[in-house]
Amino acid sequence: MTSFLKELANEMSVTAAAEVPGAAPAPAKMAVEHLNLFYGDFQGLRDVNLTFPENQVTALIGPSGCGKSTLLKTLNRMNDLVEGCRVEGSVLLDGADAYRTLDATDLRRRVGMVFQQPNPFPMSIYDNVAFGPRSHGVRAKADLDVIVEESLRAAAIWDELKDRLKKNALGLSGGQQQRLCIARALAVQPEVLLLDESTSALDPISTAKIEELIGQLKERYTVIMVTHNMLQALRISDKTAFFLLGEVVEAGDTDTIFSAPIDPRTADYVAGRFG
């Protein structure tokens, strides 16, 4: 069935980051335009305009409470669950309006999400990964087997788990659970992957594994990640957007944001002077 993940795994071991210098700018996979978001009376996002280029990693940085998670949850409409949450402006996926044109479940299938706290379901490792494809109509055991293996391989955790697929996922370590959640998200073949501080609850070794993984995943997916860790943003992102109090202060190439920011507040933040 789907061998793209296998190909991907092979490709990745050969070329870690195939960036061609001076190539044409990547087309925007997702974009938000004049986005204002309200939780009741409180305005969580103010006139946010951003583009998320295809096959690149965009990092969202900024102090706690500045609206990074809010933006992420707007991109896959998980904010729909929040009572009193109102969204103005537009969110575009391949140019289609996520709130007016696309169906929420359809959008979420295409825009996968990995949460800050690993949240595997209380079922077997296999069933966790197979959950998405099964829900979307894949029934044959052989097909599911292939998807499970390829997703776990793509999340760099196949070797660790292949002998215990029937074990309950809650028995895994935090780092393993998080990579399992990445595999679970990949198993529905999303186009965009949202990661909300997905390494903040993890030890350095697990973090390093997931960072490496993200660097590889962008070959296939558009990745948008929230991180508190400046070094992490610097290491693995292509683009960075800096948020403050619900506004985008500055956005652009990660190298520029970190080495030659225009706004003094950005300079202070990336230098670790507040936040």
Next chain:
Amino acid sequence: MLFSLLNVPPASASTAAGSGGAGAPGAGAGLAAAGVPAAARVPKRRPHVLREGAARALFGTAAALSIAAVALICLFLLANGVPAMAEIGLPEFLFGTTWRPAHDLYGIFPMIVGSLYVTAGAMIVGVPGGLLTALYLSRFARGRTGSFLRSGVELLAGIPSVVYGFFGLVIIVPFVRLFGPGTGLSVLAASLILGIMILPTVITVAQSALDAVPARYYEGALALGVDHEHAVFKVVAPAAASGIMAAIVLGLGRAIGETMAVVMVAGNMPIIPDSLLSGVRTMTANIVLEMGYAADLHREALIATGVVLFVFILLITMLLNVIRKRGEAR
């Protein structure tokens, strides 16, 4: 008295509430003591220790009393019931199909079968509806509808069983009579009324298990692009499986121990029922119908019936513990 043993959930809930209530003033007093200025140099620890000691003694006594009550009931049952079983002969007692005290025939097999039939019927009637209601209340009902239904369920739990019995007699029995020969006093009528009676137990226990499922499971499912119903049925409900099993088993306990409503609608002939429309006598009914005038071996045979019922309830409680343990292990 024996059947009050069945009320495991309310009883344990009330002890929990009791200890919580008693604990709160203690905590308040502790805060007040902490508020005393250090300059007063009051030795803080001693009154605290004393108070703790007193509280411990009080709770200990309460616990000991309730355990003593259980022990006394067991003792009473066994002391009166076991000799009767021995005199009648255990196989004759358990598997004898004739219950005719006037001829000294004490076979309770029809009543054992009757209790099992009626309980099984109650589960078939009450469990699916109860679980679906719990799912609805926990994950679908919003705002007014939800709170209205919730208070309805609470009301259902508070209705005395004799009122259920009356309802059964006036509404359900005539309804059953439409379906065939006989009076309508039947296995079917008893199953229907018991099925309704176990609803509040099944609903509240299952609903609290469902409410306790962490939101992150539900959110994780939605984030994979499945819809609300799918997430609820495939992730939330399985995550609450042990609590849902507990709800079913508690409903089972409630059904097998119920007396008054069953007596009113079951017909109570001590025969093995041959159809859903046949009359039936449960173990509980057997006891309550004849206890008033029974003497000597007859009386003891009724108490021995209580022993058998007690064993069933013990098994159900053990099953419940196994389910809870397994739930905690996950």
